[in-house]
Amino acid sequence: MNNPKKVFLYYLSNVKRILEENDNVDSHLKHQLTDTMFPAHQHISTAVSFTLRCCCQLASREILTFYRGTDRAALIDELKSTMSYLDSIPDKELESQTSMQFGITAGFAERSFERDTFINIYAIPNFLFHISMAYASLKVSGLSLGKADFDQIHQYPDGFCFE
Template sequence: MTSPLYSASVPVFLHYLDRMDGMVRQTAGREHFLQARIAPDMFTAAQQVATATGFALRVAFPLAGREVPKLADHGMDRIGLGRLMVEARQGLQGLDPTEFAEAHTRLIRHRAGFAELDQTGADFLHLFGMPNFLFHASMAFAVLRQQGLPIGKADFDGLHDYPPGFRF
């Protein structure tokens, strides 16, 4: 039986990394969209993508009882972000589901901004890791959409289906 925390993390991260990769690919010819931000003190769309990508590894690897691998700096353009997401997906695909067997009770010490936290694997995933991953993925979507990239909910989750041109 696959660990519930494996099922709730690695496949979800892989799915949404694919979704973000699709949105970043759509910036071809409009790469300046990646340097936009919603507010002056927020990350750019590119940094939101990179941060979400890093969170996928920052969460999954400790749940598996492993050190978080350092991702290479591929740059913050469309091509570099694509390479970053490929590298992250390969790392996630290399995790064995059996490594997550005791993840729910594993104590994970980590930083949240300036706070030092100790959380069980279950709390780490559900209260910290997944919300942060989805926050940064959502912010990347919001910036790109605000810039005029023709994306919608179906692009974000890959599940919805709407008529051409329908957006909300």
């Protein structure tokens, strides 16, 4: 994949929709899958930051943040601002730096990757990891979510359950 913007925008819009459609989501945003993991709200903000860390570097732009806070309204605003900014980056800017090395901090490690590895092995998988952890945290906390909420592709009848 040469330009990850479409993937990022697609899944960010799904997260935004989940937050917008669930007025009672605030209490669920604090849920952690385990005591040593981020709560759902942090996974969402971390995923959002991956999109900016990736696309800003690819477009040779300053890495921005639109972080607003941990509640539903703040996360929706962060998502809207990030999606608008990503959408404003011309595709040719994201696709122009083909021979550049991209440096990142991964946990406590400093790494540098060629473009394709940066996008396909680092940025998109880490983005999807945090989106998935947010989704799992929200679901385990009791928010009614299904696979269709995650990807907008699958469809199951109401009340369906794998046993």
